[in-house]
Amino acid sequence: MITQVTFDDYRLQTRQWLTEHRLFLSDDPAAEVEANSPQEWRPATKPQKGILLVHGLGDSPYSFTDIGPVLAENGFLVRTLLLPGHGTRPGDMLNVQIDQWRALLKKQTEILEQEVDQVYLGGFSTGANLVTELALQDERIAGLVLFSPAFESNAPIDWLAPWVQGMMPWLRTDMKYRHDIYVRYGNMPTNGFSQYYYSSESVLNALSEKAFDKPTLVVVSEADSVVDVQRVLALFTTRFTNPNSRLIWYGAPPETEDARVLVRSASLPEWRISNFSHMGMVFSPDNPLYGINGQFRMCWNGQSDAHYQQCENGEEVWYSAWGYETENKAHARLTFNPYFAWQNDVMLKVLASGSVVPKP
Numbered sequence: 001m002i003t004q005v006t007f008d009d010y011r012l013q014t015r016q017w018l019t020e021h022r023l024f025l026s027d028d029p030a031a032e033v034e035a036n037s038p039q040e041w042r043p044a045t046k047p048q049k050g051i052l053l054v055h056g057l058g059d060s061p062y063s064f065t066d067i068g069p070v071l072a073e074n075g076f077l078v079r080t081l082l083l084p085g086h087g088t089r090p091g092d093m094l095n096v097q098i099d100q101w102r103a104l105l106k107k108q109t110e111i112l113e114q115e116v117d118q119v120y121l122g123g124f125s126t127g128a129n130l131v132t133e134l135a136l137q138d139e140r141i142a143g144l145v146l147f148s149p150a151f152e153s154n155a156p157i158d159w160l161a162p163w164v165q166g167m168m169p170w171l172r173t174d175m176k177y178r179h180d181i182y183v184r185y186g187n188m189p190t191n192g193f194s195q196y197y198y199s200s201e202s203v204l205n206a207l208s209e210k211a212f213d214k215p216t217l218v219v220v221s222e223a224d225s226v227v228d229v230q231r232v233l234a235l236f237t238t239r240f241t242n243p244n245s246r247l248i249w250y251g252a253p254p255e256t257e258d259a260r261v262l263v264r265s266a267s268l269p270e271w272r273i274s275n276f277s278h279m280g281m282v283f284s285p286d287n288p289l290y291g292i293n294g295q296f297r298m299c300w301n302g303q304s305d306a307h308y309q310q311c312e313n314g315e316e317v318w319y320s321a322w323g324y325e326t327e328n329k330a331h332a333r334l335t336f337n338p339y340f341a342w343q344n345d346v347m348l349k350v351l352a353s354g355s356v357v358p359k360p
Helices: 007-021 029-036 067-073 098-113 126-137 158-164 190-209 229-239 305-312 340-352
Strands: 049-054 076-080 118-124 141-147 216-221 246-250 261-264 318-320 331-333
Touching (some): 007 029, 007 098, 049 067, 049 098, 067 076, 076 098, 098 190, 126 141, 126 190, 141 340, 158 190, 216 340, 229 261, 246 340, 305 331
Parallel strands (some): 049 118, 118 141, 141 216, 246 261, 318 331
């Protein structure tokens, strides 16, 4: 059993758990354990502010391997979590419950609140749902950073997952192509989608009852294949009320009069980018795994067999969100963000706008 007296205890015990229970995918188990373990980045001087970052469904703390050091260099004590059921093998998601995720997040937030004067939360996708829900409950949270927040799914039947998981433990059993990579799952039990649905339902209910008035950064792609980004935009304009909050929108300008929305084009021919994906927001172009020259190319992208093979054969590809296809271009998933440095500048300005919340 993993205890949580301190973050160091939690991290050490989680690493031991991974070492003993993980299904390793490479000949470097130590690197796999490191990439999936909770991480901490400390600033050069004694920190007055901290941020806890939570990954998405099927992902790992590696989601923040590029963002964490940036925040630490700017004075934050930065920590990441590994949500229960993750980091070992997809089958470990068969029985996990959202309350386990909530309990871990709440406990580690409380631990961080004892160490710094000002605590922020950040999350990617499902992780963004979890941290938003907690921030609406905990007045001590000074602000939020939300990447591709999965407030509402693009799938209109996501509510069915809890009803069918008993009959169909795995929704996808005939996957023609899949990516097994050591920092994220290539498949997900139905129960995982059920727990995501519960997080979505819960955060939407919470936002309907209470607005969040602390500084918040929201980052979305117009072409996101996972999230209803129009709903995210509507929630940002009405429920995230701080004047210093910002929403970064990658795509064509949306229909909004909210001056807090910052737009950047997602069509970048010089990068061979057609549009932005759900997952690419958090990674630098220089990331050694997911970057423009990274070790991993995500060729399974909802395209034709011919384009998939072009990608697998190492031929030139363009980059896009899942499911985007044109006749004359093979597309790999966009797994990095060419605006990463600019996005970090916006993030730091939003976070700097928060006032220090004194300890009670």
